[in-house]
Amino acid sequence: MxxxxxxxxxxxxxxxxxxxxxxxxxxxxxxxxxxxxxxxxxxxxxxxxxxxxxxxxxxxxxxxxxxxxxxxxxxxxxxxxxxxxxxxxxxxxxxxxxxxxxxxxxxxxxxxxxxxxxxxxxxxxxxxxxxxxxxxxxxxxxxxxxxLDGEPVLRSGARDGDVLAVCGSLGLADAGLRLLRAEAADRMPEAVAHQRHPQPPLAAGPAAAAAGATSMLDLSDGLLRDGGRIARASGVVIDVTGAALAPDVAALTGAVGAEVALDCVLAGGEEHSLIATFPAGVLPDGWRAIGTVRAPGEAERPTILVDGRQVSHTGWDHFRDA
Amino acid sequence: MxxxxxxxxxxxxxxxxxxxxxxxxxxxxxxxxxxxxxxxxxxxxxxxxxxxxxxxxxxxxxxxxxxxxxxxxxxxxxxxxxxxxxxxxxxxxxxxxxxxxxxxxxxxxxxxxxxxxxxxxxxxxxxxxxxxxxxxxxxxxxxxxxxLDGEPVLRSGARDGDVLAVCGSLGLADAGLRLLRAEAADRMPEAVAHQRHPQPPLAAGPAAAAAGATSMLDLSDGLLRDGGRIARASGVVIDVTGAALAPDVAALTGAVGAEVALDCVLAGGEEHSLIATFPAGVLPDGWRAIGTVRAPGEAERPTILVDGRQVSHTGWDHFRDA
Missing domain, CATH: 3.30.1330.10 (PurM-like, N-terminal domain)
Incomplete structure (x- = not known):
């Protein structure tokens, strides 16, 4: 203090x-x-x-x-x-x-x-x-x-055939936190600044709603954890396309190494970018597609996958991760 | 804990x-x-x-x-x-x-x-x-x-000629606190209950607004302190009628003694009754008049008095009274 x-x-x-x-x-x-x-x-x-x-x-x-x-x-x-x-x-x-x-x-x-x-x-x-x-x-x-001028965009509205998209950065805040821990803030000041005071793309939220977003969340707890929330609430499987995240991983690799960079992109919290699902063919300015949404197969539970595979990850839990 | x-x-x-x-x-x-x-x-x-x-x-x-x-x-x-x-x-x-x-x-x-x-x-x-x-x-x-269906009732609207009124009890929560401190809760269980979980007269607020209340506050910090806020914000002198408080003091005297009872009624916080000022002749059901409002005299500052006299009192201040 x-x-x-x-x-x-x-x-x-x-x-x-x-x-x-x-x-x-x-x-x-x-x-x-x-x-x-x-x-x-x-x-x-x-x-x-x-x-x-x-x-x-x-x-x-x-x-x-x-x-x-x-x-x-x-x-x-x-x-x-x-x-x-x-x-x-x-x-x-x-x-x-x-x-x-x-x-x-x-x-x-x-x-x-x-x-x-x-x-x-x-x-x-x-x-x-x-x-x-x-x-x-x-x-x-x-x-x-x-x-709220129109209808609220809930986490439960993602549908078979939708596209998963993100507006804003991925993993930057987590990379910034790791650099602060390593006393290496100068390796990527932009990441440290995002950790200290993120600037969420606020106008993109109502714009996405107006464009027809079927579900939306802000990234508080990481792409896999927050994406998993959409998947479970919507009863769908979200399949993230690994290649679509390559630029995000590459952007962080110089500062934190490739392995940590991937962790940051997939599971890094406090990013406060927006993720949303849109019907195929709809992608408002500022959003980029990073995956697809499908109905669960027989005996498959709603979940989030990366390139078709379950990826182990952790996320932030206020009482457990202390 | x-x-x-x-x-x-x-x-x-x-x-x-x-x-x-x-x-x-x-x-x-x-x-x-x-x-x-x-x-x-x-x-x-x-x-x-x-x-x-x-x-x-x-x-x-x-x-x-x-x-x-x-x-x-x-x-x-x-x-x-x-x-x-x-x-x-x-x-x-x-x-x-x-x-x-x-x-x-x-x-x-x-x-x-x-x-x-x-x-x-x-x-x-x-x-x-x-x-x-x-x-x-x-x-x-x-x-x-x-x-809010009509106009908000602010603390700054009290006017010369208004009546000060209260809806609900005075001093009960403070008396309850003192009894708890003295390990004598059984002397007045009603006061202790009010300290533990007050029940503000919520419906009386919008009813007072509809009836024409010119100013209103809930009693968080005591009659003199909260009344003083109305007086200063409105630029008026509020004169509380001591005799109007006699029943409130009497109700507490058996449990805490006459002197403490008067303190509780004048300065006891956490009561969450409502005080308001009304134009003369207006007094909605459930409210009782306890004072009058007048313009300050020459060289007089806006304040709250009891029977024409300044009464010293304390109130609750979060950082100072610790």
Whole structure:
């Protein structure tokens, strides 16, 4: 935990809010800004809601990520979930629970990162909460809301004959994490930057929905694990084409070696690119095909394969992989 | 932290979700239930959003509150904020960040409390997150959404000539806390129950808005502190009538003594009753007048008084009162 400078405990809650709230720009959808019991957001008939939390020592290390990095990343991963339903993010609520010894300077840097990510996406900060925590604990919890103009794109809609496609990079965040662990960040700064603050292709989500995507997810836990979720929810077999991933693997091989690069591409989490299935012949700009969808054969269970074969892999599980 | 039985770490996230999600009943507004990237809620033109977090050791003690109590309370305090804007609560998102040694039995009891409070209020659970935390840490963060049919009732709308009124009890939760501290819960079980799981008068919020309330807050931090917020935001002087509080003080005196009872009524937090100002002559069912609103005199600052006098008091501040 970052200490030094001004500890949080030296400010009361009102003073702290006066330092924080001006960082957040209003949007046209924000009808009542934070500061009352609650905020008021202009909405339409359907609103998407999702939430995701990051914890110091588990989701970030201060040695590797600045407060601003953590702020940008927690917003990005929440907004990616809104986009993956086919929605336009409109608002977030942010809760900081922290040891009162945490440095105010870290908090203000974190707030600047939150605010920048929100401004980039045209998203309003609708509110938040500040609470103190036991020594050494810092966590940030974000809830994101979004506007859904059409039908939601679920994980359960993939159909026989569809194409599996990806929008964005594969394996970059995981490669970045491995480089940070190896103290070799300079081998591929782009990967490390993606690990620190991914920039999900948010506009591609609603565009894919409008183009007819049959299923969609953002890549939180790796291509095989997230793709497997689509396969099981849809009752289909997804067959990833190994050759289609060759450029992704090649892009990482110089930095982490070919074997690790393949692991990163297949199982690397925190990427926050989008994967989706489309009817054959439909592939919106910015998406590339990486596999096919078929009905399971007799005695075959819904699953994800690579070149027709089951590939062992692990993924991130919050309580088990600790 | 409650340990023993089955530790959380013995289940993976999917297994845990299979134990948790069936507790939550769908509502008519819930268009896509949790389990995908995000949930989808039916909304209207204006949506209220607020968030509030509780931390073990700070907001509850296991010796005093069951998991279910904590669940009911964190929902209640969030929904009270929606009601205090004049809205109808429609959905919540719930995040549990916990030491993996936490007992699964505590979590399931907690979930039952969350689910019961949501069912009572007709509110859907839209999603959540599970994350592991350092040893001994358990925290629950809730975001609540609500439908606003008319104009929001802000803290800034109180006007010269209005009446200050309250809907619900005063000081009960604080008296309950003091009885728990004194190991004398049996002196007033009703107060202890209100401390453990308050039941805010949720329907009174939108009813007050419809009746013309000019300002409204839920009592989180005590009558003087929350009333002072209305006074400052509205640029008025609020004069509480001491005699109007006599029944509240009398109700607590047998359990905590007259002096402490007055403290509880004036400054007790976590009550989650509603206070509001109404134009003279307007007082909806269930509300009772406890003061008046006037413009500040020359060289007088906006403030809250009791029988014309400034009363010293403290209130709850998350970082300072630790």
């Amino acid at each position: 970052m200490t030094g400078g001004t500890p949080l405990r030296s400010l009361d809650e009102d003073e702290l809010l006066r330092r924080i709230l001006p960082a957040f720009a209003p949007t046209d959808e924000l009808l009542v800004a934070p500061g009352d019991d609650a905020a008021v957001l202009r909405t339409s008939e359907r609103t998407i809601a999702t939430t995701d939390t990051v914890v110091l020592g588990r989701d970030w290390l201060d040695a590797w990520s600045s407060g601003a990095d953590v702020g940008r990343k927690v917003i990005a991963q929440n907004l990616a979930d809104v986009a993956a339903m086919g929605g336009h993010p409109t608002g977030v609520l942010v809760t900081l629970v922290a040891d009162p010894e945490l440095s105010l300077e870290w908090v203000l840097d974190h707030v600047a990162g939150l605010a920048a990510a929100c401004a980039d996406a045209g998203v309003a900060v609708l509110g938040g909460d500040l609470s103190s925590a036991p020594p050494g604990v810092v966590m940030v919890s974000v809830t994101a809301l979004g506007r | 409650m340990t023993g039985g089955t530790p959380l770490r013995s289940l993976d996230e999917d297994e845990l979700l299979r134990r948790i999600l069936p507790a939550f009943a769908p509502t008519d507004e819930l268009l896509v239930a949790p389990g995908d990237d995000a949930a989808v809620l039916r909304t209207s033109e204006r949506t209220i959003a607020t968030t509030d977090t509780v931390v073990l050791g700070r907001d509850w003690l296991d010796a005093w509150s069951s998991g279910a109590d904590v669940g009911r309370k964190v929902i209640a305090q969030n929904l009270a904020d929606v009601a205090a804007m004049g809205g109808h609560p429609t959905g919540v998102l719930v995040t549990l960040v916990a030491d993996p040694e936490l007992s699964l039995e505590w979590v399931l009891d907690h979930v039952a409390g969350l689910a019961a409070a949501c069912a009572d209020a007709g509110v859907a659970v839209l999603g959540g997150d599970l994350s592991s935390a350092p040893p001994g840490v358990v925290m629950v963060s809730v975001t609540a959404l609500g439908r």
